[in-house]
Amino acid sequence: MADRYKYLKEAACEANLEIPRQNLAIYTFGNVSAIDRAAGVVAIKPSGVPYSELRPADMVLVDLDNRVVEGTKRPSSDTKTHTLLYRHFDTIGGICHTHSTYAVAWAQAMRPIPNLGTTHADHLVTAVPVTEVMSDEMIRGDYEHETGNQILDVFRREKLSPEEVEMVLVAGHGPFTWGKDAAKAVYNAAVLEELARMAYLTLQINPLTPPLKPALIDKHYFRKHGVSAYYGQ
Amino acid sequence: MADRYKYLKEAACEANLEIPRQNLAIYTFGNVSAIDRAAGVVAIKPSGVPYSELRPADMVLVDLDNRVVEGTKRPSSDTKTHTLLYRHFDTIGGICHTHSTYAVAWAQAMRPIPNLGTTHADHLVTAVPVTEVMSDEMIRGDYEHETGNQILDVFRREKLSPEEVEMVLVAGHGPFTWGKDAAKAVYNAAVLEELARMAYLTLQINPLTPPLKPALIDKHYFRKHGVSAYYGQ
Amino acid sequence: MADRYKYLKEAACEANLEIPRQNLAIYTFGNVSAIDRAAGVVAIKPSGVPYSELRPADMVLVDLDNRVVEGTKRPSSDTKTHTLLYRHFDTIGGICHTHSTYAVAWAQAMRPIPNLGTTHADHLVTAVPVTEVMSDEMIRGDYEHETGNQILDVFRREKLSPEEVEMVLVAGHGPFTWGKDAAKAVYNAAVLEELARMAYLTLQINPLTPPLKPALIDKHYFRKHGVSAYYGQ
Amino acid sequence: MADRYKYLKEAACEANLEIPRQNLAIYTFGNVSAIDRAAGVVAIKPSGVPYSELRPADMVLVDLDNRVVEGTKRPSSDTKTHTLLYRHFDTIGGICHTHSTYAVAWAQAMRPIPNLGTTHADHLVTAVPVTEVMSDEMIRGDYEHETGNQILDVFRREKLSPEEVEMVLVAGHGPFTWGKDAAKAVYNAAVLEELARMAYLTLQINPLTPPLKPALIDKHYFRKHGVSAYYGQ
Numbered sequence: 001m002a003d004r005y006k007y008l009k010e011a012a013c014e015a016n017l018e019i020p021r022q023n024l025a026i027y028t029f030g031n032v033s034a035i036d037r038a039a040g041v042v043a044i045k046p047s048g049v050p051y052s053e054l055r056p057a058d059m060v061l062v063d064l065d066n067r068v069v070e071g072t073k074r075p076s077s078d079t080k081t082h083t084l085l086y087r088h089f090d091t092i093g094g095i096c097h098t099h100s101t102y103a104v105a106w107a108q109a110m111r112p113i114p115n116l117g118t119t120h121a122d123h124l125v126t127a128v129p130v131t132e133v134m135s136d137e138m139i140r141g142d143y144e145h146e147t148g149n150q151i152l153d154v155f156r157r158e159k160l161s162p163e164e165v166e167m168v169l170v171a172g173h174g175p176f177t178w179g180k181d182a183a184k185a186v187y188n189a190a191v192l193e194e195l196a197r198m199a200y201l202t203l204q205i206n207p208l209t210p211p212l213k214p215a216l217i218d219k220h221y222f223r224k225h226g227v228s229a230y231y232g233q
Numbered sequence: 234m235a236d237r238y239k240y241l242k243e244a245a246c247e248a249n250l251e252i253p254r255q256n257l258a259i260y261t262f263g264n265v266s267a268i269d270r271a272a273g274v275v276a277i278k279p280s281g282v283p284y285s286e287l288r289p290a291d292m293v294l295v296d297l298d299n300r301v302v303e304g305t306k307r308p309s310s311d312t313k314t315h316t317l318l319y320r321h322f323d324t325i326g327g328i329c330h331t332h333s334t335y336a337v338a339w340a341q342a343m344r345p346i347p348n349l350g351t352t353h354a355d356h357l358v359t360a361v362p363v364t365e366v367m368s369d370e371m372i373r374g375d376y377e378h379e380t381g382n383q384i385l386d387v388f389r390r391e392k393l394s395p396e397e398v399e400m401v402l403v404a405g406h407g408p409f410t411w412g413k414d415a416a417k418a419v420y421n422a423a424v425l426e427e428l429a430r431m432a433y434l435t436l437q438i439n440p441l442t443p444p445l446k447p448a449l450i451d452k453h454y455f456r457k458h459g460v461s462a463y464y465g466q
Numbered sequence: 467m468a469d470r471y472k473y474l475k476e477a478a479c480e481a482n483l484e485i486p487r488q489n490l491a492i493y494t495f496g497n498v499s500a501i502d503r504a505a506g507v508v509a510i511k512p513s514g515v516p517y518s519e520l521r522p523a524d525m526v527l528v529d530l531d532n533r534v535v536e537g538t539k540r541p542s543s544d545t546k547t548h549t550l551l552y553r554h555f556d557t558i559g560g561i562c563h564t565h566s567t568y569a570v571a572w573a574q575a576m577r578p579i580p581n582l583g584t585t586h587a588d589h590l591v592t593a594v595p596v597t598e599v600m601s602d603e604m605i606r607g608d609y610e611h612e613t614g615n616q617i618l619d620v621f622r623r624e625k626l627s628p629e630e631v632e633m634v635l636v637a638g639h640g641p642f643t644w645g646k647d648a649a650k651a652v653y654n655a656a657v658l659e660e661l662a663r664m665a666y667l668t669l670q671i672n673p674l675t676p677p678l679k680p681a682l683i684d685k686h687y688f689r690k691h692g693v694s695a696y697y698g699q
Numbered sequence: 700m701a702d703r704y705k706y707l708k709e710a711a712c713e714a715n716l717e718i719p720r721q722n723l724a725i726y727t728f729g730n731v732s733a734i735d736r737a738a739g740v741v742a743i744k745p746s747g748v749p750y751s752e753l754r755p756a757d758m759v760l761v762d763l764d765n766r767v768v769e770g771t772k773r774p775s776s777d778t779k780t781h782t783l784l785y786r787h788f789d790t791i792g793g794i795c796h797t798h799s800t801y802a803v804a805w806a807q808a809m810r811p812i813p814n815l816g817t818t819h820a821d822h823l824v825t826a827v828p829v830t831e832v833m834s835d836e837m838i839r840g841d842y843e844h845e846t847g848n849q850i851l852d853v854f855r856r857e858k859l860s861p862e863e864v865e866m867v868l869v870a871g872h873g874p875f876t877w878g879k880d881a882a883k884a885v886y887n888a889a890v891l892e893e894l895a896r897m898a899y900l901t902l903q904i905n906p907l908t909p910p911l912k913p914a915l916i917d918k919h920y921f922r923k924h925g926v927s928a929y930y931g932q
């Protein structure tokens with residue numbers, strides 16, 4: 001039989017390799033997955049493998065119930081977080097989790113990243129949301145599944161759309177980002193790290209910096225998104 | 234017909250490629266233009282094209298009324314800001330807009346960058362000015378044109394000369410710089426980023442650091458500029 | 467006679483070369499050693515030799531009483547700290563000392579690095595401990611030996627296990643890390659630098675950030691360590 | 700006639716090229732010189748020439764009265780500062796001036812860099828001194844000569860030896876460093892930048908961090924310097 005999911009494993013592998021290229025994690029930290037919606041199959045990074053050794057054939061294929069469909073390696077320990085997000089955010093095609101320094105710092109500080117400028121507004125209109133801290137029961141239960149639930153909760157609570165807000169901070173942990181495909185998920189992880197760094201510096205310079213005014217946020221967001229967008233080719 | 238604006242497109246393209254080389258923006262952020270004053274033609278980066286793919290033939294030529302003169306791509310979404318500046322700052326030959334981290338942080342904090350040392354005074358005698366926040370009417374109107382107007386306003390209000398002050402922060406957005414040609418505009422963007430970083434660190438070390446004394450500012454500025462300059466070859 | 471300790475010198479040299487690759491020190495700062503437990507022989511970096519010139523044959527072999535066993539160069543001035551740790555931490559196979567910037571800053575500030583997130587908890591459950599400041603008598607006595615004693619003291623006082631906590635800050639000086647071999651010791655030095663940077667930024671964003679809750683610390687630590695670990699292959 | 704000062708121009712050029720390699724300045728900022736004491740001749744960087752184009756033949760030779768001895772280019776605008784230091788610090792063989800970011804920040808903040816750890820004490824026992832701000836008369840007079848005088852003043856006032864303290868911050872400007880030759884002068888510039896960065900971070904973590912205790916300062920300094928040194932080969 002031909003290698004049916006070759007393109008999916010290649011896309012997932014290439015997106016994973018962007019993590020060290022964009023300096024979004026050291027060593028084996030972080031992971032990216034890509035989904036084939038028609039087949040209900042996810043290609044994800046194997047657990048604890050260094051990026052320098054990663055090849056498409058190393059990608060693990062799992063279904064949306066976390067059963068390994070193909071691959072000899074153990075999938076990322078965060079797999080259940082990915083699959084839960086795929087099940088509920090039904091338009092996304094890729095998910096990225098990194099330990100990028102500034103995004104982790106905001107996640108550890110348990111503070112949403114405020115929308116302080118047009119670089120931020122070019123990508124999302126709200127603050128970057130941060131989840132609640134998990135209860136001890138959830139931690140001792142199905143932890144990685146519950147991590148996904150914490151993300152779903154904050155999106156429900158703050159009435160956010162995963163198509164408009166493609167990034168979140170898990171409190172005390174770090175960022176998850178997503179997008180139409182795995183490449184866009186990693187792009188969002190790199191953008192988030194830059195937004196986190198800019199917001200950090202801005203508040204060090206002026207701790208009372210207010211959020212960008214709504215008209216300017218909308219202007220920049222809708223320059224790049226929706227039917228009236230006029231950015232790009 | 235020969236490619237009349239070849240040199241202009243090459244100069245604009247080369248200056249755009251300096252943005253990622255000098256780490257002044259990630260992905261497609263930022264843009265540089267170059268003007269041929271005699272022809273009234275501006276070569277500018279196409280909107281949303283990654284720097285790694287940028288070639289001189291991709292540059293879009295527009296006139297000072299923002300009409301595309303040559304090129305198959307859509308020009309930068311910031312084109313109207315560039316052309317307004319070219320119309321009013323009639324000695325400049327190139328304009329650069331970046332999202333460099335420290336300059337953006339000062340722009341988001343809506344604070345002018347004070348002149349705290351000779352690295353700053355080697356390039357300009359004043360603080361780096363910051364515009365007012367735009368009114369909602371202007372944002373919803375001809376936004377990029379109004380961005381240029383905000384820049385002209387702060388230069389008028391603070392009686393600044395665009396030949397002496399080749400940089401500005403647009404509040405909540407980021408830096409614009411310019412110079413005698415596109416290469417100098419990018420040079421000024423890199424210098425501004427370094428001045429922004431030095432000023433940030435200085436005020437973290439000593440929040441009460443006063444501006445450099447006027448005699449020292451003048452000494453350094455006029456070592457490098459004007460009839461008595463004795464820096465360089 | 468064959469070169470009996472060739473593998474040990476190669477492992478020690480390779481681990482030393484990771485220091486500049488991971489940006490953990492400039493010039494000749496820092497040193498790594500590897501031990502052959504059966505032979506009681508330690509291979510360590512020669513003192514003051516630049517990393518760019520370092521070759522396996524330059525490694526100095528010493529026994530656990532600091533006597534040179536092989537090698538024409540003088541061993542690292544920190545050799546006695548290494549050998550004392552090897553004598554007391556009897557399961558470790560390699561030791562690394564760097565002057566990495568953020569870890570040194572915490573050591574100079576004489577503050578333990580609090581466990582603020584899962585990146586930290588993936589590697590150790592406690593704060594990164596910091597030694598007491600040495601008495602003048604100890605400094606003027608057998609200084610490098612006493613540096614090791616300060617490390618042993620803080621491990622005793624805080625009831626820490628060198629197998630669970632593979633890193634320490636020497637007050638006013640900098641980090642020492644270790645592991646099952648020299649490569650793991652340097653890995654821990656790079657991880658420590660990242661934890662130090664993340665904790666620094668977190669407390670700048672929110673000075674009141676509490677430590678991660680115990681259930682979450684345990685969850686992440688035991689995902690990667692011990693009989694129930696399910697991270698990696 | 701043979702090229703008598705070839706070695707001197709090569710040493711000065713090579714040391715200048717270390718400035719961008721060690722990230723101690725952008726563009727044309729900074730300059731290094733080397734002296735031939737027997738001949739009373741100094742080789743110094745030409746003013747305003749980019750490092751990427753710098754060749755040994757571009758070095759300008761001047762005598763200690765600032766007269767050009769050889770070379771077609773104009774010497775660095777800071778030449779008179781160099782020659783005054785050579786005249787008074789009679790054991791030094793090279794001088795380096797950079798605009799490295801953290802050292803400039805301390806110079807702009809007009810604060811000496813306190814001796815907070817052994818990385819600092821490995822190189823000098825005191826704080827890194829900072830000059831007074833220059834009077835307007837001096838600025839309008841022979842400015843670069845007076846910059847040298849400000850450095851001599853702080854060494855006199857604080858009873859410092861240029862052999863023991865090979866670095867200084869000029870208030871509002873930036874660092875000058877020196878050493879037995881031009882290579883050592885640049886080494887000291889890179890070390891100073893790292894000390895400046897470490898001290899900055901340390902005081903951000905703990906603003907009340909005291910200086911390192913005198914016994915520990917002496918221990919580290921005299922491990923590397925003087926008759927009892929035991930660091931290096």
